[in-house]
Amino acid sequence: MRDAAAVQEVQRLRAQLERVQGRRLDAPVLPVHPAIGELLPGRGLRPGSAYSLGRSTSLLFALLAQPSQAGSWCGVIGMPGVGIEAAEHIGVDLSRLVLIPDPGPRWLAVTATIAEVLPIVAVRPPARAKDADVGRLAARMRERGSVLLVQGPWPQTEAMIDVDSPQWSGLGEGHGILSGRELTVTVSSRRFPVPRRNRMMLPASDGTLSTIPWGERGGENELEVSAMPPMRAVS
Structure with missing residues (x-):
C-alpha cells in the first residue's frame, strides 16, 4: 500500500510540475552530439526551454549542428561576427540557418517573432531584459515548443553550458x-x-x-x- 501511495504522490507532483512548466517532462528532445547530450537533462535540447551559454561560438555551432541536420531551422540573432564557414565545418546545415546580425533595440521582440516560426533561436542580448518581457518570451517558447539559446546569463534556464x-x-x-x-x-x-x-x-x-x-x-x-x-x- 505504501508503494502504491508513493507512486501516486510522484505522479501527482509530476503532473503539477508539468502544468507549471507548460511541457511534459518526457517529451522528445532535439538531438545534439552524444558528447554533449550525455551532460544535458534528457540528453538533448528540451522544446520550450531556455539554455544559457558561454560566449563560445564553437559551442553554439556544436549545439545547432545535429538539430539542423535533422531538419530543424535555426535562427541566430545579434551576432554579427558569426563565421559561416566555421559553422559549416562544425556541421551546421547552412540551408536551415537564418541570420539576423543586428536586430536593433527591439531585439527581444525580434527574438519572440522568430521563435514563432523557428524551433531553435540563439540570441546574444545587448542589454538585460525586463523580468516581465522574459516571462512573456518564455511563455511563447513553451507554447510553440521552441528552444532558446542565450549567450550570457538568463533567468529560469533548463541548463547553463x-x-x-x-x-x-x-x-x-x-x-x-x-x-x-x-x-x-x-x-x-x-x-x-x-x-x-x-x-x-x-x-x-x-x-x-x-x-x-x-x-x-x-x-x-x-x-x-x-x-x-x-x-x-x-x-
Missing part, C-alpha cells in the same frame, strides 16, 4: 599548424545536484566536434561531476 580549459594541438616550438582544440564542456542544471563536465575536441582536426578516447584525456578517463568552473570566453 560553457567551455573551459582549452588546449590547442598541432603547434611545435614556435611553428606548426593548429589541428584541433581540446576543452572541457560543463553543464549545470537544477535537474541534477552538481554540474557535469567532459573533455572533447571542439574543433577536432576535421573541424567538427569529437569525443576523446578515454586513454587520451590527460587523466580524465570518465565523465566528471564536479564544481562548475567560472565562465570564460572561448571562441
Whole structure:
C-alpha cells in the first residue's frame, strides 16, 4: 500500500510540475552530439526551454549542428561576427540557418517573432531584459515548443553550458599548424545536484566536434561531476 501511495504522490507532483512548466517532462528532445547530450537533462535540447551559454561560438555551432541536420531551422540573432564557414565545418546545415546580425533595440521582440516560426533561436542580448518581457518570451517558447539559446546569463534556464580549459594541438616550438582544440564542456542544471563536465575536441582536426578516447584525456578517463568552473570566453 505504501508503494502504491508513493507512486501516486510522484505522479501527482509530476503532473503539477508539468502544468507549471507548460511541457511534459518526457517529451522528445532535439538531438545534439552524444558528447554533449550525455551532460544535458534528457540528453538533448528540451522544446520550450531556455539554455544559457558561454560566449563560445564553437559551442553554439556544436549545439545547432545535429538539430539542423535533422531538419530543424535555426535562427541566430545579434551576432554579427558569426563565421559561416566555421559553422559549416562544425556541421551546421547552412540551408536551415537564418541570420539576423543586428536586430536593433527591439531585439527581444525580434527574438519572440522568430521563435514563432523557428524551433531553435540563439540570441546574444545587448542589454538585460525586463523580468516581465522574459516571462512573456518564455511563455511563447513553451507554447510553440521552441528552444532558446542565450549567450550570457538568463533567468529560469533548463541548463547553463560553457567551455573551459582549452588546449590547442598541432603547434611545435614556435611553428606548426593548429589541428584541433581540446576543452572541457560543463553543464549545470537544477535537474541534477552538481554540474557535469567532459573533455572533447571542439574543433577536432576535421573541424567538427569529437569525443576523446578515454586513454587520451590527460587523466580524465570518465565523465566528471564536479564544481562548475567560472565562465570564460572561448571562441
